[in-house]
Amino acid sequence: MRPLEGVRIADLTWLLAGAGGPRLLASLGAEVVRVEWRDRLDFLRYMPPFAPGQKGQTEKAAAMDLTGLDKDKVQSVNRGGYFNDINAGKRGISLNMKDPKGRELFKQLVAVSDVVVEAFTAETMRKWGLGYDTLKAIKPDIIYVQQPGWGYTGPYVKYASYGPIAQAVSGLTEQSGLPAPHPPAGWGFSYMDWSGAYYCAMTILMAVYYKKRTGRGQYIDCSQVEPGIGMTGTAVLDHGVNGRHSQRTGNRSPYIPAAPHGAYPCAGDDRWIAIAVASAEEWQALVREMGNPDWAEREQFTTLADRVKHQDELDRLVGAWTRDKDPFALQERLQAVGVPAGVCQTAQDRIERDPQLKHLNWLIPLAHTEIGTWPVKDIPFHFTNATVNQGGPTERAAPCYAEDNDYVYKELLGLTQAEMDAFEKEGVI
């Protein structure tokens, strides 16, 4: 069985930070009903990459576009590959929450749900008459999770947050990159969107467990920035205890003495290998693999402390050795003698080459009603007894817009076809 079988989630989120949490819960077996409305669809539905057949904006144009998405150029909202990945395993319905009749229908959905999760701006749900008190009156043990950027209390309650903003303010951006005077390199993806998704899922799971044990629901304010702060605790302590300001250290090891420790150039276009040597055994093994060069005998590289002290020179010499080597062959050679090393892998490497990820079935084929079957990233945990995978209870990739209206409105809420037709005509569903 699936661990969350029987748990139903009304999912009013979007983007990755919002929609990613329910995705994780779908993999554990929750029935996630993603609520969408055509006038303000998830931006990811308009964003490349698209499955072939889409006449949309090209990926290069999208990368340049700082002034908003050109929705009119997108022919179908069901062909976005990124949306498909983030919403796999969910059901999808259309529902106009701005319409009072829509909100009444939503209340019916709440009555048969265990969890309501949303990422609107602060007062939206309350303004719609759907605050926690209302939801609780409909379903006394409801779990209501809000996902504000900065939290729904405090002076910044109205501030906007996206992954890069949460990374910047929490300190994660500053902690990525070569030491000053280089600027921060930051993050080349929305790490805090994924983290937002993790903490949303974690929050819901903790609350579902608590409800199973006590029968009580609850309201939780699950901000996007705070989990980022929670990952910086060592630097926070170093400042509070020792008065030290945190520093960027590039790819060098800030707290565990290790050298060489970095990304070294290899043969090929923009190819690099990460090598991390801490122990004497690892150093000796590396020296042997390098063919015992004279320079490795120098006094300045004798002990770990010496190697750390002379890292600039050491990095130059190791880099000169790696520069003409094939990164994958070198990884295999170094790992064979116990030296921690790994190619800086691209998406192509992970998808087409990485034998371990293949062994772990990290991508699974999931059927999508409009674009057919495509690989989707599976959940990275492997249960022995329970059935857990990203297809979730739908055994499907992401829903097309309004794909599950019949199931939700008829089977779950008991509407007739005539009622549904009327709602559709009125612009409610």
Added chain:
Amino acid sequence: MDGFLFDVKVLELAEEQGEFCGKLLAGAGADVLKIEPPGGQATRRIGPFCHDEEQPDRSLYFWHYNFGKRGATLDIQTPTGAQLLKKLIVETDVLLDAQPGETLEKLGLDWQALRQLNPRLIYVSLPAFGRSGPWRDYKANDLVHLALGGQMMCCGYNPKDDGSYDTPPIAPQMWHAYHIAGNQAFIATVGALIGRETTGIGDMIEVPIHQAVSVCTEIDVPYWIYNRTPCYRQTGRHAQPAVGPEVQFPTKDDRYAIILPNPFPGGYETLVDFLDSKGQAGDLTQEKYADPANRKGRAFAEHFSDVQAECVAAFGMEEIWHEAQERSIPWSPIRRPEENAEDEQWQARATFTKVQHPELDESFTYTGAPMLAHECAWREGPRAPLIGEHNKDVFCGQLGLSPEELGALKEKGII
């Protein structure tokens, strides 16, 4: 107030790969007992140290990652130690195992044996690459994981004009490989606890760190799957199929700030109005830019970015971002972690917490709850255990050994 996992017992056998997951479980209210080898876990040797004194009870790393846990020492490699471990396993709900090598298997404690000891046990294993597979025996650390997982090829600095790079890909520092794996392992663990409410039996869950890290990038994988298009790393912004305009800019006080495009209708106009209110809108107020058709393409995007850069450079990092945010402009200072502790937002939400260290007669500021709940509380303490701090509670209180037996174990170096 109860914690969320108020009746859950966790036994942790973990190096740096798994301590974050244990910390989260403790935060959520579980009773997490960390079993360390006599002399303490190797992670106690990770700096920085309290007042720079390199002692195992003074590792700030250990303090952060073991906050809220209890701690006992036990040499599980000895027959007596293994027997005591088994007794603890019988009484626990979750066994969190993040030790390199197959430590438990070598003691005869494979999954079959564990489930016989305790059919309700949820056994969570965090191997670096997997308990099977061609890379099973590979060695890694945080850097190597972020290389193989794809993070590094997404993070770094702009390429040169010819598209080639003269800077390496970058691994963001701070143990993120283990944060990612710890978050995923937490999700799996609580999922299994919920499932056990129905089935009454436990489960074994493997969370390969390499896989957890590999699924934690964003558009690079869908771009390759759907379009066979690579993404290129660029300073302070998403890796993309093309190099886009800057969003990270230096401030007057030699720090940095970030301004993201506001994708909602009117987002562009709002930003230009704000820049204009600071006398920094350049020519963007000109009539021709009112038409979105004139705001397309690379030349405009770069010009728009340059104007923002000039505005940011005219002010200090913390100076005007609040005003921008009040107007719904996604603008943020790029802070150092420690610069958040005094921020009024986090003070209002008690995001940071003061923790007492009685043996040092001092209290220090820690990062606290990652979310705000009202029915349940996130754990506020105590500080990480000293070496063997709870030996007596565990071995005498819980397992019923006499003080003499405990003394003998200590003498033999088993605890």
